[in-house]
Amino acid sequence: MNFSEGIDRMQSSKVSLEKQFNYRPLRGHCVYFIGIGGVGMSAVARILINEGCIVAGSDVRTSSLTSTLEEMGAKINTKQDGSLMPAETDMVVVSASISEDNPDLKTARKLGIKVVKYSQILGSLMKEKRGIAISGTHGKTTTSAMISTILKTAGLDPTFVIGGEVPDIGGNAHLGKGNLFVAEACEYDRSFLNLTPQVGVITNIEEDHLDYYENIEKIINAFGDFASSISKNGLLVINNRDDNTAIAVKRAHCKVETYSLDISSDWCGEVISGGSGINRFKVFHKGKFFDNFLLKIPGAHNVLNALAATAVCTFIGVDRDSIRTALASFTGANRRFQIIGVKNDITVIDDYAHHPTEIRVTLKAARELYPAKRIWCVFQPHQYSRTRHLLKGFTKSFQNADKVILADIYAARDNDYEKTAMHSVKLYEEIRNTGVDVQYIPQLCDIVHVLSSRVKRDDVVVTMGAGDVWKVSYDLVSIL
Known part of the structure; x- marks a missing residue:
C-alpha cells in the first residue's frame, strides 16, 4: 500500500491525517519544510518526494542532505526570509528548532497555510x-541503523527515518514496500509522543535538552509517556543497567525485554x-546461548x-542468520x-x-582501538x-585524550541569556583544572592549521560535536 492509498484509507478511520492536519498530502501537492536541512x-522530505509530492523548503545552511534533495527535485533556498515560499504551498512542516519569529513561519501563518511539526507528520506516516x-x-x-x-x-x-546518513542502506531515509516503519524517536519537545509504535526501544535516559525539560524528573516522565504509548500487543526493549529507564518502564502496558552485558538480562552480550x-x-537469550556475533x-x-x-x-520474526549476517x-x-582518512599514518x-x-x-x-597512539x-x-x-560532566569526559582542542560553542536554539551565561573559555578552564592538556582555539579554520603543523605519524585525531566540526576532519585530511 502506497502513501496515497493509505491516506484514502485513513479518510474513513477515526484518526485520519485529514482530521489531524486538515490536509491530505496527495501526489502533486506542495509541502514546504522550514529547516529542511x-x-x-530531510528524511521525511525524501519520502514525500518519492510519493509524488512537490517539496520545497529553506535552511540557513547547505549540506550534502540539501544537495541530495535538490537532485531529487526539491527547491531549496537559504534566505529563509518568507519571500521564496511557493504560492502553491499546501502545508508547511517545521522542525523543533524553528521559533515563531522565523520569517518563513510568519509568512505561512499570515497566509493561513496549515503548519505541522516534523514529529506530527512522521507519526502520521508511521x-x-x-x-x-x-x-x-x-x-x-546507530540502533535505528542496525535495525x-x-x-x-x-x-x-x-x-x-534515521538521524544520520547510513551509506550501506541508501542514506537517512527510504520508502519501503514492506509493512515496517523504523523511526529514530527524539525526546526533545516531547516529539516522540507523536509516534504510535508497536515496538519501542529505550537505550538509556540521562540529563539532556534541559533548555526544554528543566530537570531529569521531567525527562523520565516523558520517557514514561513514551513507554505507555507502545501498543499492548507490542514490545518495549530497554537497557537493564539504566536506573532512570527502570523508572520510566513502569508505565509500559506491553511486553518488556531487557538487554545488557549482565546475564540477568533477557538479552545478554558476552x-x-x-x-x-x-x-x-x-x-x-534468557540464559540460553543464542549465537556468536561480530561487529566491525x-x-x-x-x-x-x-x-x-x-x-x-x-x-x-527475523531469523538469527539474517541478524548475524547483517550485523557482521x-x-x-x-x-x-x-x-x-588515513594520511601519512595519521588517522x-x-x-x-x-x-x-x-x-x-x-x-x-x-x-582501546589505538592503545599506544597519541x-x-x-x-x-x-x-x-x-x-x-x-x-x-564535560570536564570529566576527556581523560582518554592526550591532547584536547576546544572550539567556540555552536549555537542552536539558544537565547540571548544563554549566549551571555556561558562561553567556551569557561569550559576550557574547567577541563584544564582536571589536568588534561587542553587548548582553546575559537575558529575551526585555525584549528585545522594548528593540527596540520603539530600532528605526527601514528597520531589519531578525533573531531567531536553536533555542529559543523566535521569540516575540520575533512580539511585536515586534504592538507596532510
Missing part, C-alpha cells in the same frame, strides 16, 4: 505501517574480544546497541566513529558525540545551554 526533516521507534539519550541513530540494516538484509524492505576495532561477542565498529556501547537491535528483530556487514552511520576520525557520556565512551573506544580530540560544544547545564 535537518537530518529528520500509522500506516507497523511502527518501530528507537528512543534514548544516546545510541538512537533497518537487519530488516533490509532479511528482505523485509522497511521504510526508515564480549570475547574488542581491542582490534572488531567486536566479537556471544549473545544469550568498536566500543562496548555498540555491542549494547546490537543487543537491542537483535531483540527487536527477533520479535519481528554493518559499517555504521556517518559521523559515528567514522574514519575520514582522522569524526564523531557526533556532543554529550559528556558520548564523549567519554567514544574516547574510551578510541583508546589521541587528539577536537571538541566543538553544541548549544550554550547544554554546555552550561552539563559543564561538570
Whole structure:
C-alpha cells in the first residue's frame, strides 16, 4: 500500500491525517519544510518526494542532505526570509528548532497555510505501517541503523527515518514496500509522543535538552509517556543497567525485554574480544546461548546497541542468520566513529558525540582501538545551554585524550541569556583544572592549521560535536 492509498484509507478511520492536519498530502501537492536541512526533516522530505509530492523548503545552511534533495527535485533556498515560499504551498512542516519569529513561519501563518511539526507528520506516516521507534539519550541513530540494516538484509524492505546518513542502506531515509516503519524517536519537545509504535526501544535516559525539560524528573516522565504509548500487543526493549529507564518502564502496558552485558538480562552480550576495532561477542537469550556475533565498529556501547537491535528483530520474526549476517556487514552511520582518512599514518576520525557520556565512551573506544597512539580530540560544544547545564560532566569526559582542542560553542536554539551565561573559555578552564592538556582555539579554520603543523605519524585525531566540526576532519585530511 502506497502513501496515497493509505491516506484514502485513513479518510474513513477515526484518526485520519485529514482530521489531524486538515490536509491530505496527495501526489502533486506542495509541502514546504522550514529547516529542511535537518537530518529528520530531510528524511521525511525524501519520502514525500518519492510519493509524488512537490517539496520545497529553506535552511540557513547547505549540506550534502540539501544537495541530495535538490537532485531529487526539491527547491531549496537559504534566505529563509518568507519571500521564496511557493504560492502553491499546501502545508508547511517545521522542525523543533524553528521559533515563531522565523520569517518563513510568519509568512505561512499570515497566509493561513496549515503548519505541522516534523514529529506530527512522521507519526502520521508511521500509522500506516507497523511502527518501530528507537528512543534514548544516546545510541538512537546507530540502533535505528542496525535495525533497518537487519530488516533490509532479511528482505523485509522497511521504510526508515534515521538521524544520520547510513551509506550501506541508501542514506537517512527510504520508502519501503514492506509493512515496517523504523523511526529514530527524539525526546526533545516531547516529539516522540507523536509516534504510535508497536515496538519501542529505550537505550538509556540521562540529563539532556534541559533548555526544554528543566530537570531529569521531567525527562523520565516523558520517557514514561513514551513507554505507555507502545501498543499492548507490542514490545518495549530497554537497557537493564539504566536506573532512570527502570523508572520510566513502569508505565509500559506491553511486553518488556531487557538487554545488557549482565546475564540477568533477557538479552545478554558476552564480549570475547574488542581491542582490534572488531567486536566479537556471544549473545544469550534468557540464559540460553543464542549465537556468536561480530561487529566491525568498536566500543562496548555498540555491542549494547546490537543487543537491542537483535531483540527487536527477533520479535519481528527475523531469523538469527539474517541478524548475524547483517550485523557482521554493518559499517555504521556517518559521523559515528567514522574514519575520514588515513594520511601519512595519521588517522582522522569524526564523531557526533556532543554529550559528556558520548564523549567519554567514544574516547574510551578510541583508546582501546589505538592503545599506544597519541589521541587528539577536537571538541566543538553544541548549544550554550547544554554546555552550561552539563559543564561538570564535560570536564570529566576527556581523560582518554592526550591532547584536547576546544572550539567556540555552536549555537542552536539558544537565547540571548544563554549566549551571555556561558562561553567556551569557561569550559576550557574547567577541563584544564582536571589536568588534561587542553587548548582553546575559537575558529575551526585555525584549528585545522594548528593540527596540520603539530600532528605526527601514528597520531589519531578525533573531531567531536553536533555542529559543523566535521569540516575540520575533512580539511585536515586534504592538507596532510
